[in-house]
Amino acid sequence: MQIKRLKLYHSPALRSTRVKWLLHEILGDDFDVESIDAYSDLYTPEFRKLNPNHALPVLEITLENNETVVMIESGAMLVMLADLFPASRLAPLARPFSKERADYLQMLHFLCTSMDMMLWQLRIHEHVLPASERDDRTIRRYRRKIAEEVEPQLAKRLRETPYICGAAFTAADCVMGYNLMWSRGAGLCTAPVFTDYLARMAARPAYVSAFADRHLFVRTVPEDAPVKVQFTG
Missing domain, CATH: 3.40.30.10 (Glutaredoxin)
Incomplete structure (x- = not known):
């Protein structure tokens, strides 16, 4: 169909x-x-x-x-x-099995679920929930987790390859670029490697259209x- x-x-x-x-x-x-x-x-x-x-x-x-x-x-x-x-x-093509496909799926889902959840917790406790329901402990916990655990993993990948899953742009970069936008708005992921990556993303016409x-x-x-x-x- x-x-x-x-x-x-x-x-x-x-x-x-x-x-x-x-x-x-x-x-x-x-x-x-x-x-x-x-x-x-x-x-x-x-x-x-x-x-x-x-x-x-x-x-x-x-x-x-x-x-x-x-x-x-x-x-x-x-x-x-x-x-x-x-x-x-x-x-990467779904068949036959490839390490590239496995890495792509793992990274895309990590960005869409694990990292997204951390950023969402920051978002709701800093900007959405009424003041009486916000939890400073949650904010501190996820800020620390992103800074100490997530950022180093992502930075290492981007120092080795221009895109989050290697030499080619993939759908995972649509999530990575989006997550970096939120992270940097929260004062996270400010290292030059992330700035350079976002500059590459911002040069893509589709990025410009998506964020217009x-x-x-x-x-x-x-x-x-x-x-x-x-x-x-």
Whole structure:
């Protein structure tokens, strides 16, 4: 079954940006984007029909028979899209087995889950939760873990190769570049090796397109935003 059209539900600078970046790498601008206000729309009945976990991104896939498939996990979207468009060379081939494929999958999922979770904890405890619910111990713990454990691992890889999984740009770099944006906004990952890497990413037209709306992002959630009352994690 062939894909007829792709539609991404997106909000500036949030996780949907890493999928948007990959879509631009593969399709240019030939996909649809619906803008979502993450501070007011995620908990509405309409959006929760798309994603009961009230989170972005959401990828709506329309097939050639007009059937619609909805995906709500960005890591799964990235793996699927890179594999569906092998001509774009954004992932090592799934078969036969290769060390390159294993490393690519491991790194992509580490960035999408483990590192993302640490950054998310910083985000919610510094900018989203009401002051009475923030935990300074959590903030200190994950700042230390990123600085002492994660940064050295990533820096070592980038000193050896220009991209996070080797000599070629892959879908994992869409997550790596995105995570570095968040890390540096929190005062982390400031070493020159990360600055040089981000400069290489910023030279890619797809990166420019993916982050073109970044200026619309509001870091601190307004006190009167619906998400302040409805936020569950």
